[in-house]
Amino acid sequence: MSLGPRLEFRQTQSLVMTPQLMQAIKLLQLSNLDLVAYVEAELERNPLLERQVEPEAASAAEGEGGRDEVVLRSEDHQLDPRAHSNETREEGQTTDWLEESLGSSRSAIEDRLDTGLENVFPDDAGRETVHPATGDSGSYSDWSGVGGGGREDDDYNLEAFVSAETTLADHLEGQLTLATNDPVALLIGHHLIDLIDEAGYLTTDLPSVAERLGAPLSAVQKVLEVIQTFDPPGIGARSLAECLAIQLKERNRFDPAMAALLGHLELLARREFGALKRVCGVDDEDLAEMVGEIRRLNPKPGLAFGSGVIQPIVPDVFVRGTPENWLVELNSDTLPRVLVNQAYYSRVQKTARGEKEKAFLTDCMQTATWLTRSLDQRARTILKVATEIVRQQEAFLSLGVQHLRPLNLRMVADAIGMHESTVSRVTSNKYMATPRGIFEMKYFFSSSISSSDGGEAHSAESVRFRIKQMIDAETPDDVLSDDTLVQKLRESGIDIARRTVAKYREAMRIPSSVQRRREKQAAASAG
Known part of the structure; x- marks a missing residue:
C-alpha cells in the first residue's frame, strides 16, 4: 500500500446552520417580551422594515391628524380684535371674521357679555409670538410664554408625582436627613442604606464597610444603630434574630427568655418545644405566648415598600370553548406585525451608487424577508404545538389537575411531525390561558408513574396533587407518614416508592410528619 497525496471527489449531505436558520431557531424560544424587544431592535436597524398599522389605528390616526389640522387653522385666527385692527374692511360690511366664526353679530355678543370685546386682559388674547427683531428687545424673554404653572408643556402631569411609589431607600434617606446633620454620619448612612436589600437586611459586614469608607468601625456601628x-x-x-429582636425592643417585649428563644430559632423551626422550654426556662403557657409574639412580627420589613415593577404574565395562547369543542387561538397582542416596504426598496435601489450601498440594501432586504417569514412560522408552530397539547390534555381541561395525563416531548413531536428540540423551544417561556388558569406550556409535560393494577399510568403532577390533598385533610391526631401515604396511594392504584413521595413532599415545601404533628398540636393548643 503506497502512501502519497491524491485528489478525490466526494458527495455528502450536511445541515448548514445559516444565519437565517439560526435566527428562526432563536425566535422560537423567545418569550413575547423578548420577541418585542428583538423586533424593535430590527426596526431601528433595518430601514426596509416597518410596523403594520391596523385599519382601526390607521383611521384613528387620520382622525387625529384632521383634528390637528383644525387646531392649526384656529391658531391662525386669533380671537383678539387688536390683531386685526390693521386690516381694511369695506364700509357697510355687516359681518366680520368674529361674526363668521361665532355665528352672531358683534353687538349681540357684547350685549350678552355686558362688556366690549376690546375689554380684555393681555393674557386673554392667546399666546403671541414676539420676535426680537419686531418687538422690544429689552423686554423680550424666553419666559414670556410661560404661564402660571412655570412651564408651557401641555404634557405636564402632576398625577405622575402623586402616584409615584416610595421606595425603601427613599423612605430611609428621608428619616436619615431628619436624624442627623453631621456630614460624616450622612455619608456613612447613605452608603449603609444602599447596602440594604429589598427585604430590609444589611447585606455586608461592618468591617468591610468601614474599610471601604476609611471610617472608624465604631462610627459605622453608631450610624447603623441609628438606622x-x-x-x-x-x-x-x-440576621433574622437581630431583625426580630429590634421589633421586640420596639414593643418593649425583649427579655432574657425571649433572647434565649431568638438564640435558638432552629429549635423553633423544628417545633422542638420541649428543648425550647428547657433553654428559655419557661412553662408551656409562657412558651406558647412567646411563640405567638414571634409569629406576629415581620421577618421581612422592607417588603412593605415598592421594589421593582412586576411584569404580569401575558399568555401566548388562549383556550376557550367546551369539553366537546375546544378552541385554540393565538394572542394577537403578543405577535409583532412588521412588513417589508417593497416600494421604498425599489425607489432606493435605483439611487444606489456604490457596491457597498447595493450590498447593504440587499442584506437589509434578505433580513427583512427572513424576519417576516420567521415570525409567521413561529406563530404557526406555536399554534400547532398548543393544539396538540390541548388534544392530549382534554381530561385536565374538563375535570381538573388530578386527570392530567403523562406527556413528553416525543409524543407531541411525533404527533405533529416535528423534532423534539423544536417542541422544547416552542414551549419554553410560553404561557397558555385555559378555563382553569394560566399555565406555562412546560407544565403540561409530566413524567409517568405506573399503575399498581395495570391500568393507565398517572402523571407526576396529578400524584403531587393527591399527596397535597391528603396532607391538607390531616388532623392533629392523625398525621400521615410517608409510608402511610405510599399505602394510600397504592390502594388508589398508584404504584410509587417511599423516596418518591418524600421527594414530591419536599418539592412542595411540606415538612415531615413529625414537624406537621408538632405544628398542628401547637395550633390546636393555641386555639
Whole structure:
C-alpha cells in the first residue's frame, strides 16, 4: 500500500446552520417580551422594515391628524380684535371674521357679555409670538410664554408625582436627613442604606464597610444603630434574630427568655418545644405566648415598600370553548406585525451608487424577508404545538389537575411531525390561558408513574396533587407518614416508592410528619 497525496471527489449531505436558520431557531424560544424587544431592535436597524398599522389605528390616526389640522387653522385666527385692527374692511360690511366664526353679530355678543370685546386682559388674547427683531428687545424673554404653572408643556402631569411609589431607600434617606446633620454620619448612612436589600437586611459586614469608607468601625456601628431605629421596625438587621429582636425592643417585649428563644430559632423551626422550654426556662403557657409574639412580627420589613415593577404574565395562547369543542387561538397582542416596504426598496435601489450601498440594501432586504417569514412560522408552530397539547390534555381541561395525563416531548413531536428540540423551544417561556388558569406550556409535560393494577399510568403532577390533598385533610391526631401515604396511594392504584413521595413532599415545601404533628398540636393548643 503506497502512501502519497491524491485528489478525490466526494458527495455528502450536511445541515448548514445559516444565519437565517439560526435566527428562526432563536425566535422560537423567545418569550413575547423578548420577541418585542428583538423586533424593535430590527426596526431601528433595518430601514426596509416597518410596523403594520391596523385599519382601526390607521383611521384613528387620520382622525387625529384632521383634528390637528383644525387646531392649526384656529391658531391662525386669533380671537383678539387688536390683531386685526390693521386690516381694511369695506364700509357697510355687516359681518366680520368674529361674526363668521361665532355665528352672531358683534353687538349681540357684547350685549350678552355686558362688556366690549376690546375689554380684555393681555393674557386673554392667546399666546403671541414676539420676535426680537419686531418687538422690544429689552423686554423680550424666553419666559414670556410661560404661564402660571412655570412651564408651557401641555404634557405636564402632576398625577405622575402623586402616584409615584416610595421606595425603601427613599423612605430611609428621608428619616436619615431628619436624624442627623453631621456630614460624616450622612455619608456613612447613605452608603449603609444602599447596602440594604429589598427585604430590609444589611447585606455586608461592618468591617468591610468601614474599610471601604476609611471610617472608624465604631462610627459605622453608631450610624447603623441609628438606622435600626427607623421605620419600619427591624430595618437594617444583619440576621433574622437581630431583625426580630429590634421589633421586640420596639414593643418593649425583649427579655432574657425571649433572647434565649431568638438564640435558638432552629429549635423553633423544628417545633422542638420541649428543648425550647428547657433553654428559655419557661412553662408551656409562657412558651406558647412567646411563640405567638414571634409569629406576629415581620421577618421581612422592607417588603412593605415598592421594589421593582412586576411584569404580569401575558399568555401566548388562549383556550376557550367546551369539553366537546375546544378552541385554540393565538394572542394577537403578543405577535409583532412588521412588513417589508417593497416600494421604498425599489425607489432606493435605483439611487444606489456604490457596491457597498447595493450590498447593504440587499442584506437589509434578505433580513427583512427572513424576519417576516420567521415570525409567521413561529406563530404557526406555536399554534400547532398548543393544539396538540390541548388534544392530549382534554381530561385536565374538563375535570381538573388530578386527570392530567403523562406527556413528553416525543409524543407531541411525533404527533405533529416535528423534532423534539423544536417542541422544547416552542414551549419554553410560553404561557397558555385555559378555563382553569394560566399555565406555562412546560407544565403540561409530566413524567409517568405506573399503575399498581395495570391500568393507565398517572402523571407526576396529578400524584403531587393527591399527596397535597391528603396532607391538607390531616388532623392533629392523625398525621400521615410517608409510608402511610405510599399505602394510600397504592390502594388508589398508584404504584410509587417511599423516596418518591418524600421527594414530591419536599418539592412542595411540606415538612415531615413529625414537624406537621408538632405544628398542628401547637395550633390546636393555641386555639
